[in-house]
Amino acid sequence: MASRRAVLIPGRGYDTRFPLFLYAGEALRRAGYALHAISWEVPERFAPDRDGPGPAVDWVIGQVARTLTEPTQLLVGKSLGSMATPLAADRELPAVWLTPLLQVPAVVDGLRRAAAPFLLVGGTADPSWDGPLARRLTPHVLEIDQADHALMVPGPLARSAEALGRVCTAVEEFVQMS
Numbered sequence: 332m333a334s335r336r337a338v339l340i341p342g343r344g345y346d347t348r349f350p351l352f353l354y355a356g357e358a359l360r361r362a363g364y365a366l367h368a369i370s371w372e373v374p375e376r377f378a379p380d381r382d383g384p385g386p387a388v389d390w391v392i393g394q395v396a397r398t399l400t401e402p403t404q405l406l407v408g409k410s411l412g413s414m415a416t417p418l419a420a421d422r423e424l425p426a427v428w429l430t431p432l433l434q435v436p437a438v439v440d441g442l443r444r445a446a447a448p449f450l451l452v453g454g455t456a457d458p459s460w461d462g463p464l465a466r467r468l469t470p471h472v473l474e475i476d477q478a479d480h481a482l483m484v485p486g487p488l489a490r491s492a493e494a495l496g497r498v499c500t501a502v503e504e505f506v507q508m509s
Contacts, residue, residue: 333360333363333364333365334363335362335363335364335365335404335405336364336365336366336367336401336402336403336404336405337356337359337364337365337366337367337403337404337405337406337407338366338367338368338369338395338398338399338403338405338406338407339352339355339356339366339367339368339369339407339408340369340391340394340395340406340407340408340409340412340415341368341369341370341371341409341411341412342408342409342410342411342412342430343373343377343410343411345409345410345481346370347368347369347370348368350495351409351429351481351482351495351498352368352407352409354495354496354498354499355407355427355429355498355499355502356368356407357499358499358502358503358506359405359407359502359506361503362503362506362507364404364405364506367398367401367403369394369395369398369412371394373411374390377390385437387411387414388414388417388435388437391411391412391414391415392414392415392417392418395408395412395415395418396418399418399422403424404424404425405424405425405426405427405506405509406418406419406424406425406426406427407426407427407429407502408426408427408428408429408431409429409430410429410430410431410432410459410480411432412428413428413429413430413431413432413435413438414432414435414437414438415441416428416431416437416438416439416440416441416442416445417437417440417441417444418441419441419445419447419449420441420442420444420445420446421444423445423446423447424447425447425448425449425509426445426447426449426450427449427450427452427502427505428442428449428450428451428452429452429453429482429498430452430453430454430457430459430460430480430481430482431451431453431459431460431465432459433453433459433460433461433464433465434458434459434461439464439468442468442469443468447509448469448471448505448508448509449469449471450469450471450472450473450501450502450505451465451468451469451471451472451473452472452473452474452475452482452498452501453465453473453474453475453478453482454474454475454476454477454478454479454480454482454484454494455474455475455476455477455478456477456478456479456484457478457479457480457482458480459480460474462474471501471505473497473498473501475494475497475498478491478494482494482495482498
């Protein structure tokens with residue numbers, strides 16, 4: 332029986348049934364986590380808040396907060412899900428943020444306020460990624476050269492599968508230390 336609980340937070344178009352979550356979820360199961368996957372339908376005309384906290388951040392936080400009625404030891408969010416960083420900071424929850432929206436001030440503010448450790452994962456070809464900023468925010472960073480917002484890399488598909496393997500290893504190592 333799992334002794335810890337992780338909440339998986341999807342992206343806008345990246346469901347928790349997609350490969351990053353499937354493999355990261357398996358890594359978490361093997362580390363003793365029970366998984367709770369959020370699913371959502373993003374409202375029409377939904378745009379990330381670029382100038383500070385606003386309706387998008389509030390909506391994401393509302394979606395995630397209602398899953399935290401049970402004790403939770405880890406959040407794992409992809410892209411849009413990273414708008415829950417203020418909630419993670421407020422509740423002192425460790426987190427794994429896959430392709431976080433580092434151009435959104437509320438996301439960065441949540442990361443700066445975090446007392447619990449967090450892992451940031453991104454690719455150099457993703458416009459949402461800022462490697463130097465990520466490394467200033469946390470010592471736990473996986474940056475994948477040439478990876479896009481889905482952490483896919485150009486060339487043979489095996490290179491993207493290798494990148495997925497690196498994400499799994501980073502998640503395994505992160506949860507072992509936290």
